[in-house]
Every structure is written in C-alpha cells, then in structure tokens.
Amino acid sequence: MSCRTRVKICGITRLQDAQAAICSGADAIGLVFYEPSPRNVAIDQAAQISKALPAFVTKTALFVDASVEYVEQVLAQVDIDLLQFHGDESAEYCRQFNRPYIKAVRMREDTDLEQIADDYNDTSGLLLDAYIPGIPGGTGEQFNWQWVPKDFKKPIILAGGLSAENVGEAIETAAPYAVDISGGVEAQKGIKSADKIQKFMQVVHLANRDMFTAKQTS
Numbered sequence: 197m198s199c200r201t202r203v204k205i206c207g208i209t210r211l212q213d214a215q216a217a218i219c220s221g222a223d224a225i226g227l228v229f230y231e232p233s234p235r236n237v238a239i240d241q242a243a244q245i246s247k248a249l250p251a252f253v254t255k256t257a258l259f260v261d262a263s264v265e266y267v268e269q270v271l272a273q274v275d276i277d278l279l280q281f282h283g284d285e286s287a288e289y290c291r292q293f294n295r296p297y298i299k300a301v302r303m304r305e306d307t308d309l310e311q312i313a314d315d316y317n318d319t320s321g322l323l324l325d326a327y328i329p330g331i332p333g334g335t336g337e338q339f340n341w342q343w344v345p346k347d348f349k350k351p352i353i354l355a356g357g358l359s360a361e362n363v364g365e366a367i368e369t370a371a372p373y374a375v376d377i378s379g380g381v382e383a384q385k386g387i388k389s390a391d392k393i394q395k396f397m398q399v400v401h402l403a404n405r406d407m408f409t410a411k412q413t414s
C-alpha cells in the first residue's frame with residue numbers, strides 16, 4: 197500500500213518555526229539535543245515549544261550517542277512522542293526508553309538495510325541520511341536515492357540535502373514513507389524560513405497528488 201508522504205521538519209529552535217511548519221501541513225517537528233549542532237535546543241526552550249503545540253503533530257527528540265541520563269532528563273521535562281537516534285546507538289540502547297523510536301542510517305552503497313531492519317526490529321522507521329565521515333547528520337548532503345529499497349519491511353524516512361528544488365524527484369525516485377528536512381528550509385543555521393517551509397510543503401503535496409492521480413489512471 198502506498199501512503200501519502202509524511203513530512204518532518206527538523207532542527208526547530210523557535211516556537212514560530214514550529215507553527216510555520218504545522219500551518220504548512222508538516223506531520224512532525226524535530227528538536228535537536230546535540231550540543232555541537234547549531235540547531236541544538238536547550239531543554240527549557242524545547243519544553244516551552246513542545247507544550248505550545250496542538251494535537252496530531254509528532255514531537256521528535258533527536259540525539260547523537262547521548263548518555264542514558266541525558267535522554268531521561270529530556271523525557272522527564274519535554275513532551276516527546278518519538279525518539280530519533282542519529283549516532284552509533286545499539287538496538288538495546290534505543291529500546292530501553294520504552295518509547296517509539298526511529299534509527300538514522302548513514303547510507304553507503306553497500307549498506308545492508310535488511311540486516312539493520314532485523315537488528316532494530318522494533319523501530320518505527322529507518323531514517324536514511326548521507327554518509328559524510330566524522331559528521332553524524334544535518335550536513336545538507338544527499339545520497340544516491342536509487343539505493344533506497346521499494347516496499348521495504350520498515351517505513352523509510354528519506355533525509356539528507358532535501359529542498360523544495362529536489363524533493364519532488366526524491367519522492368518519485370525513492371517513494372519513501374516520509375521525508376525529513378532541516379537545512380533546506382532554513383533562513384540561517386537554526387532559524388527556519390516560513391517561506392521555504394511553505395514551498396517545500398507545496399512540492400510534497402503536488403508529488404502526492406501526482407502519485408494518487410497516476411495510481412487512479414493505471
């Protein structure tokens with residue numbers, strides 16, 4: 197069954213950026229709890245943003261090889277629906293929080309997604325991002341979308357260097373369950389552009405409409 201492509205806008209640091217994402221139709225927002233990132237958000241700021249958001253928006257917390265204590269501290273203080281692990285976290289680590297989680301995979305040509313899906317068999321999805329040595333994610337780089345398997349056993353969230361200019365082609369090529377974007381909708385690092393978000397969402401909506409039209413006429 198093919199679904200409408202969901203959208204997560206990641207790297208939210210301000211309430212108005214979350215609201216711009218939601219008003220444009222985003223399904224999820226991402227809060228980055230990773231200090232080296234320019235999108236890192238303080239726990240109290242994240243708590244305020246999260247508390248102010250309406251129903252039916254998935255509030256995602258992103259971590260990179262964080263200590264268990266830090267993840268627990270965030271979960272105790274911020275209203276979070278989904279965890280996103282973007283480092284070398286093991287399946288045992290990811291599942292210990294008893295929350296739905298997605299696992300990021302930095303894609304190379306020989307990445308064995310079947311094995312990864314089996315290892316993280318309780319994940320709510322695999323987020324595929326570009327592999328750039330030494331950088332865990334949010335690089336603005338894309339990988340070869342031809343490497344994304346079709347009708348995979350786990351929902352695929354496509355990420356890495358997406359923008360309004362390329363997301364239509366990304367959806368057509370990879371048919372992911374969802375797309376995840378950060379840098380491509382920023383005015384500057386850590387600050388989103390409402391205009392870029394709206395343009396990005398418009399292209400996703402058009403791609404979905406074209407996909408459904410094509411299915412109806414085939």
Ligand SMILES: O=C(O)c1ccccc1N[C@@H]1O[C@H](COP(=O)(O)O)[C@@H](O)[C@H]1O
Pocket residue numbers: 206207226228230233234235258260282323325332333334335336337355356357358376377378379380
């Ligand atoms: O956004 C970050 O700074 C970040 C830092 C460390 C790990 C992941 C990060 N972001 C995630 O990276 C991908 C792709 O981002 P972009 O669109 O290429 O800028 C996305 O999933 C973000 O959630």
